[in-house]
Amino acid sequence: MDQSVAIQETLEEGEYCIIAVQGVLCEGDSRQSRLLGLVRHRLEHRGQEHALFLYMHRRMAITGDDVTLDQIVPVSRDFTLEEVSSDGELYILGSDVTVQLDTGELSLLFQLPFGSHTRMFLQEVARACPGFDPATRDPQFLWLSRYEGREPEPEPDSRTESGWSLSQSTWPGYGTIGGGGSNSDSSKSNGKSLLGDQSSGGQDKAENSLTRQNKSKSEITDLVRSSTITVSDKAHILSMQKFGLRDTIVKSHLVQKEDDYTYIQKFRFFVGTYNVNGQSPKECLQPWLSHGTQAPDVYCVGFQELDLSKEAFFFHDTPKEEEWFKAVSESLHPDAKYAKVKLIRLVGIMLLLYVKQEHAAYISDVEAETVGTGIMGRMGNKGGVAIRFQLHNTSICVVNSHLAAHTEEYERRNQDYKDICSRMQFCQVDPSLPALTISKHDVILWLGDLNYRIEDLDVEKVKKLIEEKAFQTLYAYDQLKIQVAAKTVFDGYAEGELTFQPTYKYDTGSDDWDTSEKCRAPAWCDRILWKGKNITQLSYQSHMALKTSDHKPVSSEFDIGVKVVNNELYRKTLEKIVRSLDKMENANIPSVSLSKREFCFQNVKYMQLQVESFTIHNGQVPCQFEFINKPDEESYCKQWLNANPSRGFLLPDSDIEIELELFVNKTTATKLNSGEDKIEDILVLHLDRGKDYFLSVTGNYLPSCFGSPLHTLCYMRQPILDLPLDTISELTLMPIQTEDDGSQLESPMEIPKELWMMVDYLYRNAIQQEDLFQQPGLRLEFEHIRDCLDTGMIDDLSASNHSVAEALLLFLESLPEPVICYSAYHSCLECSGNYAVSKQVISTLPTFHKNVFNYLMAFLQELLKNSVKNHLDENILASIFGSLLLRNPAGHQKLEMTDKKKAQEFIHQFLCNTL
Amino acid sequence: MAKQYDVLFRLLLIGDSGVGKTCLLCRFTDNEFHSSHISTIGKLSQGPTGKQETKHASQLSAPGISAGGVDFKMKTIEVDGIKVRIQIWDTAGQERYQTITKQYYRRAQGIFLVYDISSERSYQHIMKWVSDVDEYAPEGVQKILIGNKADEEQKRQVGREQGQQLAKEYGMDFYETSACTNLNIKESFTRLTELVLQAHRKELDGLQTHASNELALAELEEEDGKAEGPANSSKTCWC
Structure with a gap:
């Protein structure tokens, strides 16, 4: 039975007792029962704070009257509650759980009963811990001040001093004290904390234990995080992130199955490179760009040394860009219309990409990106530019580079190549994906003034070989060939055979070799290489007709096989992928089976626990389950019901047993008697990210005198269980002030017969009973007494005096309207010192209440006549009956000690004076 | 490549207990018709009175998971070139759960109102279901009327015209479906999705332009303009 109900009654508005457990507080040799309640406070804006409320309690706590707040331990950052095992003792399955509660100030040891409820309690507490996330605010616990003074008056040297009542600095951040650092100070000045008491070592020891606790705390939270549940989000909103993930999965499946829906189609590529030596276009470029008979599908045209001026170098701005762009655009193959896709330039290195218009879609x-490898390894006088794009389903990267000059600098050129490869990074459309590099493309076309020279041959020898057109022989001395063979550069790239004479260096405006002072040796500086599948080179040549520069332009045409999508097949493949994902997703929706979904509780009786259990069997997906609140309801089930556990985690194919506990107490009994409430409820068992299951609870409640109003009982001449439900309902709903008008109702009794039965029994049997009303009764006997009262079988009543006495107290407590009506409560407290006025107040009570009050007082006075035997005195009785007969109409909101005292005084008068 | 999934919608199946909501859902999402339902009927129909008992049994129907709860499945379909992920909620039809199931309405963009053509009673109840929808579902929710179990012609109690008439009154589209023979299942789900799409056209247009292609269209138009200047001159040499 969950005793949190009792605790809840003592709480202020806005606070909620999540779970309670009964435990034993161990201090040295002393063992005291305590009720531990985990209380949540919702902050006004966001977040929540928790505290552990410790209560002293009598018998099994059912209502707020059964519990007395002992102390409050805020669940602060330095709060820990951890399981401890006694040294050298073997862990025995089923034995009590010993837990150690520590804060910076306080250390308590509890024994909690073995079982799932305790587990749940510990999990809930662990979950309530604020954690160490510095982003979250330190808990303030301002709300706890409302409970200040509720605890028993602190006596000097009492244990409670280390709790809330005296030391507000039990937690960090309260009031003006800042962080946890001041804790040890305040605990020292307080001087009464348990830690201080136990260790004469003082502060040192306290600090040590503090660090130890912190450590174990983090261990505990880790453990709990990995093994337990988080509260499920009841709205099944798919996050966008999940959306994106699915998108990515579909994409990767599409890539894997690309062959299923694409076919290879040849595209004609024109690739050209031209070092223009800073010149402006002076001639038509058609001989270079449009020499073929077939119009290319794609043009990749690269220039180097577009502008050698300082302005271009420093300000990156040059009129040459537009001039050459125009010159190229005008010289593209006349048989087709082209669209410019992109122009990219780094100082003098420019790359242009065009496609036939019909391919643009x-x-x-x-x-497009650029990488400078010039001065300081960064400047743009040397380096590369590149354009990457997707043509149909094939990814293509075109690089135009101008590598370091001078014959002996081939290693520098190798380095430039490597720098371009590593530093050239293209953004992806999806920013979450890593940047693309050159090598990650299906097709790579690399053109440019790579500047590799012919080595180990003198100029004349070179020129002679050229004259003989012995290009093969000359090629053997080509630095690029040698470097590629050594795998130091352009690894994996292919180049066509060089069947044209070197393109560098000529006297501008002629086909004559360089006659300048430097008299450079001719070299194949301008090159075109490629890498990738389905690429066929159709031509590779230089164009001697163009004389603008000291270089000759080079061109190459390729047929490149591009993956083209067959829309029909694509759709089918996509559908297949999507279907399989849908299927997978549906299979991954958590699903369980329940051994039972309809629960019938028959003949439910007042304060008699009934339990029905069922098993949740999980399917193949790990899942979290939780009973969730129905809309507009504050808890997942009616007050008289409880599911244990009400949430949890299930591994695939595992089971958990859930107990539905039904317990009707005074809070819920009246409405069940009147028929305003029924044993009927629907519980919604929710699986996180999954289905909701409805469980239906039905049953019938056997009305009882417990929970029935006094006047109702007076009108019931027969035992309550002999009456038809309609009559009980009618009588229960009857207004309290009903005076006998002698009409349809049977004449009422003066006092409820049930009350008389109990009092009479006690009068006959227990008038001399020692400790009457102070010893607990037996649960089983209570049930017997209740049945006797409700069935009228009073002659069968046989129970211990203490049980009957307790039943009497429970009866008074269960009255929906106390003997002294709520309306008279305040006037009673006011006149508690004045017997005459007090009597006057009593006389204003409704007849039956007045009768009952006088009857009880007369009985108590009879008891007091035997005080020699039963050791009862006025104070004891006034204290017991004061809080039962006089109850604060505001519930337990303000359980002031002074009010309690006044209530006792009030009763006391009637015990001492003649009635 | 454009985005594969553009929208997520929630559709809800409601109607009396036993009209076959779960079967509709399973047929649509898994293309399965659970034979266990059939076998339950088959077993019972072996009674001495034969046919009559079959009818009785089919009205009882074998309740699926939704009989006591709320279940859902996912399905991705394409409508008008837009990939739509739909989450279809299958609710318990029993009256005692209706106060709870109503609370699921407000999360739906589209609602199937389902009756059983072999049950006059389930047809009559559509009125009540519609008024619940009006009360609890968000404004602008799209509705569609479904007369299920169209394969059970011999047991028909509700005429096709009656369904059409009712749908017309409420301004809804109407389909007679059969989860058993896979009649109009895909059609009705696609139709409701279309309706929801149309109702959310504005929000979606925003989405669409967002996912447009990389190639700047403006640049192409510029090229067109150039080409148009000297008409047909592109074939001649410009140098």
């Missing part, structure tokens, strides 16, 4: 993901 199939170009996507165009990105």
Whole structure:
């Protein structure tokens, strides 16, 4: 039975007792029962704070009257509650759980009963811990001040001093004290904390234990995080992130199955490179760009040394860009219309990409980047530019580079190549994906003034070989060939055979070799290489007709096989992928089976626990389950019901047993008697990210005198269980002030017969009973007494005096309207010192209440006549009956000690004076 | 490549207990019709009175998971080139759960109102279901009327015209479906999705332009303009 109900009654508005457990507080040799309640306070804006409320309690706590707040331990950052095992003792399954509660100030040891409820309690507490996330605010616990003074008056040297009542600095951040650092100070000045008491070592020891606790705390939270549940989000909103993930999965499946829905189609690529030596276009470029008979599908045209001026170098701005762009655009193959896809330039290195207009729609993901490798390894006088794009389903990267000059600098050129490869990074459309590099493309076309020279031959020898057109022989001395063979550069790239004479260096405006002072040796500086599948080179040549520069332009045409999507097949493949994902997703929706979904509790009786259990069997997906609140309801089930556990985690194919506990107490009994409430409820068992299951609870409640109003009982001449439900309902709902008008109702009794039965029994049997009303009764006997009262079988009543006495107290407590009506409560307290006025107040009570009050007082006075035997005195009785007969109409909101005292005084008068 | 999934919608199946909501859902999402339902009927129909008992049994129907709860499945479909993920909620039809199931309405963008053509009673109840929808579902929710179990012609109690008439009154589309023979299942789900899409057209248009292609269209138009200047001159040499 969950005793949190009792605790809840003592709480202020806005606070909620999540779970309670009964435990034993161990201090040295002393063992005291305590009720531990985990209380949550919702902060006004966001978040929540928790505290552990410790209560002293009598018998099994059912209502707020049964419990007395002992102390409050805020669940602060330095709060820990951890399981401890006694040294050298073997852990025995089923034995009590010993837990150690520590804060910076306080250390308590509890024994909690073995079982799932305790587990749940510990989990809930662990979950309530604020954690160490510095982003979250330190808990303030301002709300706890409302409970200040509720605890028993602190006596000097009492244990409670280390709790809330005296030391507000039990937790960090309260009031003006800042962080946890001041804790040890305050505990020292307080001087009464348990830690201080136990260790004469003082502060040192306290600090040590503090660090130890912190450590174990983090261990505990880790453990709990990995093994337990988080509260499920009841709205099944799919996060966008999940959306994106699915998107990515579909994409990767599509890539894997690309062959299923694409076919290879040849595209004609024109690739050209031209070092223009800073010149402006002076001639038509058609001989270079449009020499073929077939119009290319794609043009990749690269320039180097577009502008050698300082302005271009420093300000990156040059009129040459537009001039050459125009010159190229005008010289593209006349048989087709072209669209410019991209122009990219780094100082003098420019790359232009055009496609036939009809292909434009199939170009996507165009990105361009530059990498400078010149002065300081960064400047743009040397380096590379690149354009990457997607043509249909094939990714293509075109690089134009101008590498370091001078014959002996081939290693520098190798380095430039490597720098371009590593530093050239293209953004992806999806920013979450890593940047693309050159090598991550299906097709790579690399052109440019790579500047590799012919080595180990003198100029004349070179020129002679050229004259003989012995290009093969000459090629053997080509630095690029040698470096590629040594795998130091352009690894994996292919180049066509060089069947044209070197393109560098000529006297400008002629086909004559360089006649300048430097008299450079001819070299194949301008090159075109490629890498990738389905690439066929159709031509590779230089164009001697162009004389603007000291270089000759080079061109190459390729047929490149591009993956083209067959829309029909694509759709089918996509559908297949999507279907399989849907299927997978549906299979991953958590699903359980329940051994039982309809629960019938028959003949439910007042304060008699009934339990029905069922098993949740999980399917193949790990899942979290939780009973969730129905809309507009504050808890997941009616007050008289409890599911244990009400949430948890299930591994695939595992089971858990859930107990539905039904217990009707005074809070819920009246409405069940009147029929305003029924044993009927629907519980919603929710699986996180999954289904909701409805469980239906039905049953019938056997009305009882417990929980029935006094006047109702007076009108019931027969035992309550002999009456039809309609009559009980009618009588229960009858207003209290009903005076006998002698009409339809049977004449009422003066006092409820049930009350008389109990009092009479006690009068006959227990008038001399020692410790009457102070010893607990037996649960089983209570049930017997209740049944006798409700069935009228009073002659069968046989129970111990203490049980009957307790039943009497329970009866008074269960009255929906106390003997002294709520309306008279305050006037009673006011006149508690004045017997005459007090009597006057009593006389204003409704007849039955007045009768009952006088009857009880007369009985108590009879008891007092035997005080020699039963050791009862006025004070004891006034204290017991004061709080039962006089109850604060505001519930237990303000359980002031002074009020309690006044209530006792009030009763006391009637015990001492003649009635 | 454009985004594969653009929208997520929630559709809800409601209607009396036993009209076959769960079967509709399973047929649509898994293309399965659970034979266990059939076998339950088959078993019972072996009674001495034969046919009559079959009818009785089919009205009882074998309740699926939704009989006491709320279940859902996912399905991705394409409508008008937009990939739509739909989450279809299958609710318990029993009256005692209706106060709870109503609370699920407000999360739906589209609602199937389902009756059983072999049950006049389930047809009559559509009125009540519609008024619940009006009360609890968000404004602008799209509705569609479904007369299920169209394969059970011999047991028909509700005429096709009656369904059409009712749908017309409420301004809804109407389909007679059969989860058993897979009649109009895909059609009705697609139709409701279309309706929801149309109702959310504005929000979606925003989405669409967002996912447009990389190639700047403006640049292409510029090229077109150039080409148009000297008409047909692109074939001649410009140098």
